[in-house]
Amino acid sequence: xxxxxxxxENVSLAPLTILRLGGAARxxxxxxxxxxxxxxxxxxxxxxxxxxxxxxxxxxxxxxTGFAGLALRIKPRGIHQQSDAVVTVxxxxxxxxxxxxxxxxxxxxxxxxxxxxxxxxxxxxxxVGAYGQEVSATIQTVRAYDRVAQRFVHLxxxxxxxxxxxxxxxxxxxxxxxxxxxxxxxxxxxxxxxHYPDLQxxxxxxxxxxxxxxxxxxxxxxxxxxxxxxxxxxxxxxxxFKNPSLSVDEFAxxxxxxxxxxHYPNANQFKVPAAWLIEQAGFPKGFTAGRVAISTKHSLxxxxxxxATTAELIALMRxxxxxxxxxxxxxxxxxxxxxx
Ligand code: EPU
Numbered sequence: 001x002x003x004x005x006x007x008x009e010n011v012s013l014a015p016l017t018i019l020r021l022g023g024a025a026r027x028x029x030x031x032x033x034x035x036x037x038x039x040x041x042x043x044x045x046x047x048x049x050x051x052x053x054x055x056x057x058x059x060x061x062x063x064x065t066g067f068a069g070l071a072l073r074i075k076p077r078g079i080h081q082q083s084d085a086v087v088t089v090x091x092x093x094x095x096x097x098x099x100x101x102x103x104x105x106x107x108x109x110x111x112x113x114x115x116x117x118x119x120x121x122x123x124x125x126x127x128v129g130a131y132g133q134e135v136s137a138t139i140q141t142v143r144a145y146d147r148v149a150q151r152f153v154h155l156x157x158x159x160x161x162x163x164x165x166x167x168x169x170x171x172x173x174x175x176x177x178x179x180x181x182x183x184x185x186x187x188x189x190x191x192x193x194x195h196y197p198d199l200q201x202x203x204x205x206x207x208x209x210x211x212x213x214x215x216x217x218x219x220x221x222x223x224x225x226x227x228x229x230x231x232x233x234x235x236x237x238x239x240x241f242k243n244p245s246l247s248v249d250e251f252a253x254x255x256x257x258x259x260x261x262x263h264y265p266n267a268n269q270f271k272v273p274a275a276w277l278i279e280q281a282g283f284p285k286g287f288t289a290g291r292v293a294i295s296t297k298h299s300l301x302x303x304x305x306x307x308a309t310t311a312e313l314i315a316l317m318r319x320x321x322x323x324x325x326x327x328x329x330x331x332x333x334x335x336x337x338x339x340x
Contacts, residue, residue: 001042001043001046001047003027003043004029004036004039004040004043006029006030006032006036006040007027007028007029007040007043007070008027008028008029009026009027009028010024010025010026011024011025011027011028011071012024013025013028013054013057013062013066013067013071014062016054016057016073017054017057017058017060017061017062018056018057018058018060018117018227018235018236018237019060019061019235019236019237019303019304019313020235020304021061021062021064021304021308021309021310021313022061022062022063022064022066022067022310022339022340023062023063023064023065023066023067023340024066024067025052025066025067025069025070025071026049026066026067026068026069026070027043027044027049027069027070027071028070028071028072029070029071029072029073030072030073030075031072031073031074031075031076032075032076033076034152034180037072037074037145037178037180040070040072041145041147043070044069044070047070049068049069049070050067050068050069050070051069051070051071051072051147051175052067052069052070052071052072052339053071053072053073053074053121053178053179054071054072054073055073055074055091055118055119055121055122055125056094056095056117056118056119056122057118058116058117058118058122058227058237058238059118059122059126059237059238059335059336059337060237060336060337060339061237061310061313061314061336061337061338061339062310062339062340063310063338063339063340064309064310064311065340066340067339067340068340072178073092074091074092074119074121074178074179074180075092076090076091076092076180077090077092077093077094078090078093079093079098079101082183084188085102085105085107085109085185085186085187085188086140086183086184086185086186087102087183087184087186088143088181088182088183089120089181089182089183089184090120090121090180090181091119091120091121091122091179091180091181091182092119092120092121093119093120094118094119094120095113095116095117095118095119095120095122095123095128096114096115096116096117098110098120099111099113099114099116099213100114100213102184102186102209103209103210103213106188106189106190106209107186107187107188107190107209108186108187108189108190108191108192108193108209109133109137109138109184109185109186109187109190110133110135110138110184110186111133111192111193111209111212111213111216112130112131112132112133112192112193112194112196112199112212112216113128113129113130113131113133113135113216114212114213114216114217114220115216115217115220115221115225115226116128116130116238117227117238120181120182121179121180121181121182122179123135123139123182124136124139124142124160124162124167124169124179124182125167125169125170125179126165126166126167126170126335127162127163127164127165127166127167129164129165130216130220131193131196131198131199131216131219132193132194132195132196132199133193134162134164135184136157136160136162136167138184138185138186139157139160139162139182139183139184140156140157140183140184140185141154141155141156141157141182141183142154142155142160142177142179142181142182142183143155143179143180143181143182143183144177144178144179144180145177145178145180146176146177147175147176147177147178148176152180153177155168155177164242164245165242165335170337190209191206192206192207192208192209192211192212193212194206194207194212194215198219199212199215199216199219202215203215222297223297223298223301224236224295224296224297224298224301224303225238225297225298225301232303232304232305232306233295233296233297233303234295234297234303235303235304236295236301236302236303237301237302237335237336238300238301238335239274239300239301239335240300240301240302240317240334240335240336241274241278241300241320241332241333241334241335242274242332242333242334242335243271243272243273243274244271244272244274244277244330244332244333245266245269245270245271246269246270246271246272246330247268247269247270248268248270250270250330251263251270251272253329254272254328254329254330257327257328257329258280258328261276262276272330274300274324274332275298275299275300276299277324277327277328277330277332278294278299278300278320278323278324278332279299280327280328281320281323281324281326281327281328282323282327283299283320283323284299285297285298285299287299288305289312289315289316289319290308290312291304291305291306291307291308291309291312292304292305292308292312292313292315292316293305293316294316294320302316302317317334320332
């Protein structure tokens with residue numbers, strides 16, 4: 001099959017990621033509609049090319065050697081109202097613009113997820129969560145292209161298999177589906193969520209959706225978690241590590257090694273902040289290793305200070321993992337998706 005004209009060759013992927021790291025894609029295409037997707041997939045199949053779906057590039061670490069397959073960005077945007085507060089949102093819609101839209105309509109359910117970078121299509125994949133909400137609580141269905149069945153399918157909430165930073169899309173069915181749109185059920189005139197400690201500190205009575213959105217944006221900015229193009233200290237992949245969930249025994253073992261460990265009980269498990277473990281293992285905010293560093297504002301965010309390579313970032317990741325494991329016996333698991 002002849003290469004469709006809209007597929008480009010040797011396109012640098014670094015500018016398409018927040019970390020600005022990594023090499024080029026052998027082939028690259030912006031996908032404008034369903035027929036372009038089918039054409040691109042047919043080309044990938046005839047050439048036996050691996051596929052990479054890029055979202056907003058906010059949770060992606062690409063190898064310095066790049067990606068030898070076909071990288072696609074799903075571009076369609078749009079918020080389509082089905083009924084009261086049930087909306088189907090195209091994968092290419094910027095997530096935070098959708099959150100703002102819901103808050104403006106007084107639809108509750110995703111207000112604490114304000115200020116998160118990336119596109120709507122990426123949110124079900126790692127079940128994005130922050131400040132007391134996860135997208136899985138409002139996602140009703142996901143429409144996706146199924147590369148096995150070779151057709152578009154609707155996946156119910158249950159079929160998505162959501163858990164902490166997890167779904168079938170990043171575990172059992174990794175690479176099988178291409179998310180095309182997501183249907184959310186929000187609560188008309190619903191009350192805002194504000195039980196997360198950082199939010200509780202700021203209000204004494206029930207805040208409005210708008211107030212919670214403004215508070216979350218402010219908290220995130222202070223933690224360097226709202227991307228400011230001009231400030232490399234904010235150009236991170238968000239939390240670089242997941243917060244470990246420990247069993248009762250594992251948590252008891254951890255307590256033998258340190259006192260006053262912050263923790264949050266969570267279904268027979270204890271969730272421990274990775275940021276705390278990192279700091280206590282000797283990696284303070286602003287810890288620098290050449291051109292990569294820990295953000296000066298939050299110890300879970302790794303940043304490219306300018307001109308770094310992916311190899312340098314991975315070396316820092318391993319240094320932190322090893323240091324935390326040596327000090328606490330806990331191996332931190334990275335959160336971003338690694339390519340190549
Ligand atoms: N902490 C530190 N040092 C820091 C920051 C935090 O020691 O620099 C400790 C403190 O004990 C603090 C605790 O970590 O009380 C929790 O910190 P924070 O509220 O900032 O949350 P987090 O656990 O670091 C998680 C999510 C974030 C999400 C926030 C708010 C994960 C891996 N991260 O971070 O999600 O925004 O809670 O809900 O679950 C992301 O996944 O990319 C992400 C940014």
